[in-house]
Amino acid sequence: xxxxxxxxxxxxxxxxxxxxxxxxxxxxxxxxxxxxxxxxxxxxxxxxxxxxxxxxxxxxxxxxxxxxxxxxxxxxxxxxxxxxxxxxxxxxxxxxxxxxxxxxxxxxxxxxxxxxxxxxxxxxxxxxxxxxxxxxxxxxxxxxxxxxxxxxxxxxxxxxxxxxxxxxxxxxxxxxxxxxxxxxxxxxxxxxxxxxxxxxxxxxxxxxxxxxxxxxxxxxxxxxxxxxxxxxxxxxxxxxxxxxxxxxxxxxxxxxxxxxxxxxxxxxxxxxxxxxxxxxxxxxxxxxxxxxxxxxxxxxxxxxxxxxxxxxxxxxxxxxxxxxxxxxxxxxxx
Amino acid sequence: xxxxxxxxxxxxxxxxxxxxxxxxxxxxxxxxxxxxxxxxxxxxxxxxxxxxxxxxxxxxxxxxxxxxxxxxxxxxxxxxxxxxxxxxxxxxxxxxxxxxxxxxxxxxxxxxxxxxxxxxxxxxxxxxxxxxxxxxxxxxxxxxxxxxxxxxxxxxxxxxxxxxxxxxxxxxxxxxxxxxxxxxxxxxxxxxxxxxxxxxxxxxxxxxxxxxxxxxxxxxxxxxxxxxxxxxxxxxxxxxxxxxxxxxxxxxxxxxxxxxxxxxxxxxxxxxxxxxxxxxxxxxxxxxxxxxx
Numbered sequence: 371x372x373x374x375x376x377x378x379x380x381x382x383x384x385x386x387x388x389x390x391x392x393x394x395x396x397x398x399x400x401x402x403x404x405x406x407x408x409x410x411x412x413x414x415x416x417x418x419x420x421x422x423x424x425x426x427x428x429x430x431x432x433x434x435x436x437x438x439x440x441x442x443x444x445x446x447x448x449x450x451x452x453x454x455x456x457x458x459x460x461x462x463x464x465x466x467x468x469x470x471x472x473x474x475x476x477x478x479x480x481x482x483x484x485x486x487x488x489x490x491x492x493x494x495x496x497x498x499x500x501x502x503x504x505x506x507x508x509x510x511x512x513x514x515x516x517x518x519x520x521x522x523x524x525x526x527x528x529x530x531x532x533x534x535x536x537x538x539x540x541x542x543x544x545x546x547x548x549x550x551x552x553x554x555x556x557x558x559x560x561x562x563x564x565x566x567x568x569x570x571x572x573x574x575x576x577x578x579x580x581x582x583x584x585x586x587x588x589x590x591x592x593x594x595x596x597x598x599x600x601x602x603x604x605x606x607x608x609x610x611x612x613x614x615x616x617x618x619x620x621x622x623x624x625x626x627x628x629x630x631x632x633x634x635x636x637x638x639x640x641x642x643x644x645x646x647x648x649x650x651x652x653x654x655x656x657x658x659x660x661x662x663x664x665x666x667x668x669x670x671x672x673x674x675x676x677x678x679x680x681x682x683x684x685x686x687x688x689x690x691x692x693x694x695x696x697x698x699x700x701x702x703x704x
Numbered sequence: 705x706x707x708x709x710x711x712x713x714x715x716x717x718x719x720x721x722x723x724x725x726x727x728x729x730x731x732x733x734x735x736x737x738x739x740x741x742x743x744x745x746x747x748x749x750x751x752x753x754x755x756x757x758x759x760x761x762x763x764x765x766x767x768x769x770x771x772x773x774x775x776x777x778x779x780x781x782x783x784x785x786x787x788x789x790x791x792x793x794x795x796x797x798x799x800x801x802x803x804x805x806x807x808x809x810x811x812x813x814x815x816x817x818x819x820x821x822x823x824x825x826x827x828x829x830x831x832x833x834x835x836x837x838x839x840x841x842x843x844x845x846x847x848x849x850x851x852x853x854x855x856x857x858x859x860x861x862x863x864x865x866x867x868x869x870x871x872x873x874x875x876x877x878x879x880x881x882x883x884x885x886x887x888x889x890x891x892x893x894x895x896x897x898x899x900x901x902x903x904x905x906x907x908x909x910x911x912x913x914x915x916x917x918x919x920x921x922x923x924x925x926x927x928x929x930x931x932x933x934x935x936x937x938x939x940x941x942x943x944x945x946x947x948x949x950x951x952x953x954x955x956x957x958x959x960x961x962x963x964x965x966x967x968x969x970x971x972x973x974x975x976x977x978x979x980x981x982x983x984x985x986x987x988x989x990x991x992x993x994x995x996x997x
Contacts, residue, residue, distance in 0.1 A: 419899055420822035427813035428828075430869035434847060435835050441846030452852065498740075501733055510734050516980060517741030521748075523975035525928035525946035528968050531953060535763075535961070536747050543750055546765045575744065636841045639930050643950055657841050664845050665935070673845050680842050688837055 442681070445674035452670055463675045473676070475651055476659040477683075480635050483566055483655065487573045488630040491581045492623065494574065499585035500615075515586075519579030526576070530643035533572045534559065537644070559645050565653045569640050577633075581626045588622025589615070620699045628691050632684060656680055748972050755779070755965040762962055778962035779970075785960065787941050788967055791948035795927055798863045798944060803923045806870045807915060814877035815903055819889065829878075835871045841931060848935055862936040863944065867926060873918040880914040881907055920982055928975075945971055 421428075446463055450456035467473060502514050521529065536544050539557030548555040558568030596614045605613065638657040641647055647654035647662070654662075660680065664673035753769060754762050755778050761768040762778075782788050816822070817829050840847075847866065856862035884907060892902050908915065933947040940951055949967045952960070 417822040420816045420820035420825075423812045423816040423820070423899065424828070426809045427832075427869055427874060430809065430866075431832065431835070431871070433850060434866040434869060435843070435871070436831075438843040438846035438850055439838075441849060442843070445846060445849065452849065498737075501737055505730065505734050505737065507734060510738055514737045514741045516976075516983070517744040520976045520979045521744070523924055523928070523979045524972050525930055525975075527930035527934075527946035527950050528928075528971050528975075531949060531964065531968055532747050532751055532972070535965075536750065541763065541765065543765065543767045546767070550766075575747070632837075632839060636839045638841060642934075657844075661844065664848070670845055670849070677842050677845050681838065684838060684842065 442674050442677050445670055446678055448671045448674075450670045451668035453668070456671075459671065463671045466672060467675060467679070472651055472654065472659060473679075476654050476656045477679075479566060479651075479653060480637065480655040480657075483569060483573075483637055484631055484634040486567065486570045487634045488627060490570065490574060491578060491630050492626055495578055495581035495585050495626065496619075496623075498578075498582050499589055502586065503589050515583075518582050521576045522579045524576070526639035527643065529572065529576045530640050533575070533640075534644045537568055537571065560649055562649055562652050565645050565649065569637070569644060569653060572640050572644060573634065573637065581630065584622050584626045584629075585619065588619045592618040617700045624691070624695050624699045628688070631687055631691070635684065635687070636680075656683075745976075748976065751965050752969045752973060755962065755969045759962060762965075778966040781960065782963040782966040782970075785963060786948065786952050786967075788945070788948060788952075788970075790941055791943050791945045792970075794860060794942060795944040795946075798860055799923050799927045801860075801864045802867045802926045803919050805864070805868045806873055806922055807919050809868050810870055810873035810877050810918065811903065811908065811915065813874045814881055815899070815907055817874070817878045818881035819886075820899075832871050832874055836875065844931075844935060851936060856936070858937055858939050858942060860942065863926075863929075863933055866932070867922075870918070870922050873922060876914060876918055877911065880911045884910050924978070 447458060447460060448456040449459045449462070498514070498518065502511050505511060536542050537558045539545060539560060545555045545558070556564040558564050558571070561568075592615065596618070597610060600610050600614060636657050637655050638661065641653045641655050641658050642661070645653040647658050656676065657680070660673045660676045663669045663676060750767060753767070753771065756774050756776065757768060757771045757778075758773050758775055759777070761771050761773075817825065817832075851857060851862050851866065854865075856865065888906050888910070889902050892906055897905070928946060929944070930946050930950070933944045934950075937943050937947060940948065943951060945967070949964055949971070952967070953964045
């Protein structure tokens with residue numbers, strides 16, 4: 371996170387000087403500049419060298435980010451199976467949204483999953499980070515950090531495979547030990563009501579570590595003087611938590627919510643491998659629906675419309691988050 | 705500096721019943737944390753133990769945690785019935801190519817954004833940043849079309865070429881380059897160095913920690929990626945390792961779960977070890993990359 375806060379430092383030097391020369395056409399160009407890239411004197415205002423250095427990144431950006439983004443809009447007007455020639459169908463794909471019986475449920479699944487997992491992430495990771503920071507033993511801290519973050523380094527596919535067996539209703543060890551504790555757990559991945567919470571378990575196991583690290587770093591950045599001042603004023607533990615820790619952690623909470631909300635809405639691998647969207651479409655998330663519509667039903671046009679809906683939802687997420695941040699996130703300049 | 709203040713504020717009092725209770729609570733908390741850490745690692749341990757058991761011990765309930773007899777039969781089955789060795793090689797090839805290639809692309813672009821003046825710099829940089837906010841999954845459909853029309857489907861190149869642009873890498877490195885004093889470039893310039901020399905002798909050495917952190921992040925993302933290989937690769941021999949396991953699992957069915965668990969262990973255990981080794985590098989950048997799930 372320290373890397374993020376470096377923004378706009380070290381801007382001294384001729385960076386501002388460039389604005390004095392509008393148009394920016396100074397110095398020789400063409401071959402001479404090309405040669406100058408490797409040797410000879412350079413000034414910081416050299417459009418040719420700049421574009422040359424940028425060209426690999428720019429071309430790749432155009433081909434694999436820019437064009438696809440524009441492409442979604444274009445493909446949305448086509449009927450296209452990618453095998454035969456595309457047909458221009460105008461707004462037909464957009465009109466079809468009204469009669470789509472799966473879209474609502476898919477969006478609801480993504481949203482419910484998102485709400486469940488993001489709120490649990492915040493609560494559990496915050497608790498965990500608070501617990502770990504109050505422990506002095508380095509060994510314990512190291513152990514907890516390693517154990518909780520290690521799953522993050524596994525492939526989502528591997529995680530999903532492990533849990534498709536571990537969470538199995540009658541034969542999985544997870545339920546076996548729950549029954550041992552006297553509980554009667556549901557058949558997670560095959561149940562209409564419990565399959566989505568089942569995926570939340572998988573998600574928490576695999577990704578809680580990142581939220582945990584975000585809070586851990588956030589806690590380390592709370593200045594100790596604040597607690598000392600509060601202790602002198604006789605503030606109790608609860609008051610210190612509410613008046614110092616929580617406000618000072620708000621940037622971390624914000625970061626965790628944004629990355630959590632956006633990431634969890636796009637969940638794909640776990641419903642694909644663990645439940646295959648089922649039972650029925652009980653765990654068919656929006657990305658899984660798009661995937662099936664495009665790559666199993668070859669409805670690329672309609673799936674582009676679905677992708678657009680997905681983008682719109684994500685953008686509105688970000689806008690809402692930015693508005694929330696303005697009011698609630700407290701950035702302390704230390 | 706602040707540590708000197710703490711003892712004054714807290715003081716050293718004789719152990720009161722309250723302090724005793726507090727120490728007890730702290731011990732209980734430590735125990736709880738240690739146990740929850742062990743629970744987190746249990747699924748992985750379960751898979752690894754199953755993978756070295758005799759078929760008669762595998763998938764029993766209660767699970768056999770300490771097998772009386774250890775065998776590598778599951779691993780032999782994995783490598784003899786599936787092209788898993790090839791899949792591992794594919795993963796390594798793709799990961800290495802992307803890590804090196806994207807680092808070069810990112811360093812060049814980050815230098816241009818950080819140090820050079822040109823028209824449209826701010827607009828271009830904003831466009832790059834915007835790509836960070838949109839998860840790549842939403843582009844699955846059009847990107848598939850692009851890759852298909854480049855005739856890259858079912859090749860390693862489909863996993864390498866699109867991944868060479870790591871916007872996150874460009875962003876992190878640009879931020880880092882800007883913290884390097886401009887005087888250093890100026891001094892190099894006075895000595896007659898061009899951009900390439902400045903990059904090689906000033907920027908890259910000075911920001912090596914950031915560059916290597918970006919490389920580790922990219923590497924772990926590509927090695928683990930399931931989403932894009934699942935879209936682009938259908939030929940079992942060309943699959944990367946995680947995709948190959950899923951493919952084998954869904955095509956082999958119940959009889960070969962041992963082999964699948966052997967494969968899962970081969971991918972999961974190095975991840976844990978890599979984490980222990982690379983912990984510091986990863987911590988720096990871990991918050992940036994959204995999780996791919």
